[in-house]
Amino acid sequence: MSVDLVRSYLRDRxxxxxxxxxxxxAQVLNYFVRAADNVGLDFDRLVAIGGVGCTARIPVxxxxxxLHGIHGRTLAWATGIKLHNPELEVVIFAGDGDxxxxxxxxxxxxxxxxxxxxxxxxxxxxxxxxxxxxAPTTPAHLKTMTTPYGNVEPPFDLCExxxxxxxxxxxxxxxxxxxxxIRALEGALKHEGFSLVEFVAQxxxxxxxxxxxxxDPVDGVRWIADHSVARSKxxxxxxxxxxxxxxxxxxxVNKRRPVFQGSSLLDTERRSA
Amino acid sequence: MNQxxxxxxxxxxxxxxxxxxxxxxxxxxxxxxxxxxxxxxxxISERMASRMPEVGGRFVQGExxxxxxxxxSGASLAGAKAMTATASAGFNYMQEGLGYAVAAEIPLVxxxxxxxxxxxxxxxxxxxQMRWGASGDHEMIVLAPSSVQELxxxxxxxxxxxxRYRTPVIIMSETTIALMRENLTIPGADDIEVVHRVxxxxxxxxxxxxxxxxxxxxxxxxxxxxxxxxxxxxxxxERGSISWDPDVFKTMYERILGKxxxxxxxxVETEAVLLEDAEIVVVAxxxxxxxxxxAVYRAREKGIRAGLLxxxxxxxxxxxxxxxxAENARVVLSVEMNVGKYSGEVERCVAGRCPVKRVTKNRGExxxxxxxxxxxxxxxx
Numbered sequence: 001m002s003v004d005l006v007r008s009y010l011r012d013r014x015x016x017x018x019x020x021x022x023x024x025x026a027q028v029l030n031y032f033v034r035a036a037d038n039v040g041l042d043f044d045r046l047v048a049i050g051g052v053g054c055t056a057r058i059p060v061x062x063x064x065x066x067l068h069g070i071h072g073r074t075l076a077w078a079t080g081i082k083l084h085n086p087e088l089e090v091v092i093f094a095g096d097g098d099x100x101x102x103x104x105x106x107x108x109x110x111x112x113x114x115x116x117x118x119x120x121x122x123x124x125x126x127x128x129x130x131x132x133x134x135a136p137t138t139p140a141h142l143k144t145m146t147t148p149y150g151n152v153e154p155p156f157d158l159c160e161x162x163x164x165x166x167x168x169x170x171x172x173x174x175x176x177x178x179x180x181x182i183r184a185l186e187g188a189l190k191h192e193g194f195s196l197v198e199f200v201a202q203x204x205x206x207x208x209x210x211x212x213x214x215x216d217p218v219d220g221v222r223w224i225a226d227h228s229v230a231r232s233k234x235x236x237x238x239x240x241x242x243x244x245x246x247x248x249x250x251x252x253v254n255k256r257r258p259v260f261q262g263s264s265l266l267d268t269e270r271r272s273a
Numbered sequence: 274m275n276q277x278x279x280x281x282x283x284x285x286x287x288x289x290x291x292x293x294x295x296x297x298x299x300x301x302x303x304x305x306x307x308x309x310x311x312x313x314x315x316x317i318s319e320r321m322a323s324r325m326p327e328v329g330g331r332f333v334q335g336e337x338x339x340x341x342x343x344x345x346s347g348a349s350l351a352g353a354k355a356m357t358a359t360a361s362a363g364f365n366y367m368q369e370g371l372g373y374a375v376a377a378e379i380p381l382v383x384x385x386x387x388x389x390x391x392x393x394x395x396x397x398x399x400x401x402q403m404r405w406g407a408s409g410d411h412e413m414i415v416l417a418p419s420s421v422q423e424l425x426x427x428x429x430x431x432x433x434x435x436x437r438y439r440t441p442v443i444i445m446s447e448t449t450i451a452l453m454r455e456n457l458t459i460p461g462a463d464d465i466e467v468v469h470r471v472x473x474x475x476x477x478x479x480x481x482x483x484x485x486x487x488x489x490x491x492x493x494x495x496x497x498x499x500x501x502x503x504x505x506x507x508x509x510x511e512r513g514s515i516s517w518d519p520d521v522f523k524t525m526y527e528r529i530l531g532k533x534x535x536x537x538x539x540x541v542e543t544e545a546v547l548l549e550d551a552e553i554v555v556v557a558x559x560x561x562x563x564x565x566x567x568a569v570y571r572a573r574e575k576g577i578r579a580g581l582l583x584x585x586x587x588x589x590x591x592x593x594x595x596x597x598x599a600e601n602a603r604v605v606l607s608v609e610m611n612v613g614k615y616s617g618e619v620e621r622c623v624a625g626r627c628p629v630k631r632v633t634k635n636r637g638e639x640x641x642x643x644x645x646x647x648x649x650x651x652x653x654x
Contacts, residue, residue, distance in 0.1 A: 011503070013514055014515075043501070044497065044499045044501070047351075047497065060503060060515060063501055064501050065496045065497065065500070065503075066501075066505075067347070067350065067377075068503060068506070069505040069507050070343065070369065073339060073343040073370070076335070076340040076341075077343050077344070077346055077347035077350075079307075079335070079344050080305065080307065080346065080347025080351065080353070081347040081348065081496060083305065083331040083333060083344075083348060084304070084331060084351040084352060084353040085352065105336050105337060106339075109340075261331075262331040262332055263333045263334045264322055264331075264332045
């Protein structure tokens with residue numbers, strides 16, 4: 001990230017950041033700042049939300065209003081904020097544990113309601129902060145701290161989950177596809193409705209060392225790239241069952257439907273009038 | 274459902290307790306409600322769903338109680354006066370959000386309509402969970418209404434205390450009063466004191482979002498007003514920066530706890546009935562204070578010098594009031610509708626000035642005045 005971008009958008013007294021060398025979450029922070037700069041996001045109107053985990057730390061570094069420190073409740077916070085002041089730009093930074101495990105219920109309901117917020121998921125395929133436990137996103141058979149004989153559970157596909165639940169903007173890229181990822185973030189920030197952009201990301205310290213037997217971030221990025229397939233080539237979900245293609249990349253959903261403004265009908269009618 | 278459109282339904286009513294809570298909230302300026310269905314709190318959500326749109330507020334029925342309590346935090350940080358209502362089993366889930374609201378200093382109001390036996394039977398069994406349910410260090414303000422009128426009055430007060438001290442306030446309701454209809458007088462809007470949180474008066478460069486005198490409350494920068502504040506559960510310094518320094522942690526909690534404990538005289542409210550010459554002091558809170566009061570009057574008719582100390586604020590503990598009432602008493606009776614929980618606090622405050630006898634009832638039924646009277650007579654002989 002350029003010095004100018006750091007000075008413009010990061011909370012100076014919060015640096016240096018706490019990410020491990022080679023962490024994918026730090027890359028996504030970089031991508032977000034570039035996307036925000038490209039679309040001219042007003043940081044006085046931005047509320048950045050993080051729960052608990054490595055990714056959840058991203059809002060701490062952004063020079064904006066921020067909520068932080070409770071695991072999984074990011075979308076509940078966001079709903080309260082957006083219902084009271086729809087003019088605020090609410091962006092959630094969530095790890096896969098935060099959004100797919102403890103916060104999974106809030107995710108599907110916020111998507112169903114089409115809450116007008118942006119969710120940026122850094123999916124590092126494990127619980128990185130707590131030492132590398134298995135997550136609902138960990139690919140089958142891989143070893144983690146709590147699956148020493150290999151993961152027996154099938155993983156969630158977060159983009160399919162979000163789409164099925166009702167999200168109106170869904171993309172998946174990786175830390176290795178910066179250009180596409182930044183473009184997807186720009187689209188999500190401009191989108192009116194529930195947007196989710198997932199980045200499959202390397203976690204050299206915990207996922208890398210256990211699942212890939214390498215703590216080298218380059219090995220982690222390469223492994224993700226080797227197991228990714230572009231949506232246009234994949235031909236659908238079936239291809240993912242093959243050994244090599246764990247992650248289908250692309251822009252999956254971009255559509256419009258009414259955004260959530262509260263459970264009361266009279267309320268909704270008045271506000272859309 | 275009435276569709277008056279007004280925020281303050283001035284006048285005389287014969288109203289359900291749960292509905293009085295809603296009207297109290299609206300009179301206090303509540304403009305955000307999140308809830309999840311649970312008996313016996315449902316009439317609060319039902320009326321809020323109808324009334325909120327009339328006053329330009331937002332109502333949301335969430336996916337669970339965790340949603341409710343955190344939606345409240347979000348809305349309040351965005352400037353709303355926010356409330357939720359639940360019952361004991363749902364109140365369990367809210368502890369995490371209450372802890373966050375204490376640490377991040379977020380005003381909000383939670384109504385717990387206590388229930389037991391897995392249904393809407395009468396109880397006061399959550400009195401300790403209200404105080405101690407959240408993890409970490411905290412003070413909690415808990416108000417115990419004993420009538421439909423007080424469900425209105427204390428809901429207004431709950432919002433005012435939440436706004437003044439930037440902290441969650443719990444209304445300790447009960448099946449007994451929540452599902453009861455009684456006379457209610459709602460004053461005119463001009464006669465209802467409504468407190469609003471103080472907002473910053475200095476520009477961003479000079480603003481320290483978590484700086485305040487040790488007995489004070491920091492000004493509240495509403496989200497999106499350019500102050501760019503970090504609201505974290507993690508220990509934070511006066512600028513809001515996360516810091517793991519033990520001094521920062523200690524200083525932060527001394528201030529957050531201190532703003533309640535040092536202002537206890539403003540927060541603590543009790544009612545004394547016939548205490549001046551009382552030999553037998555009955556201490557009660559919430560609905561049980563009603564049979565307790567009747568028992569005291571009946572004891573007086575029999576020539577027994579009994580009196581009642583009714584705790585309107587249950588937490589912080591009215592310690593000095595309990596001690597003063599016990600000063601010249603022969604015995605203190607602690608009446609509560611559970612296995613005997615708050616009685617430990619009463620004993621602590623009486624501190625050996627006289628014996629404390631527990632008059633507990635844990636059957637899902639409120640005490641009768643005969644039962645309390647029998648307890649009074651039992652210690653008279």
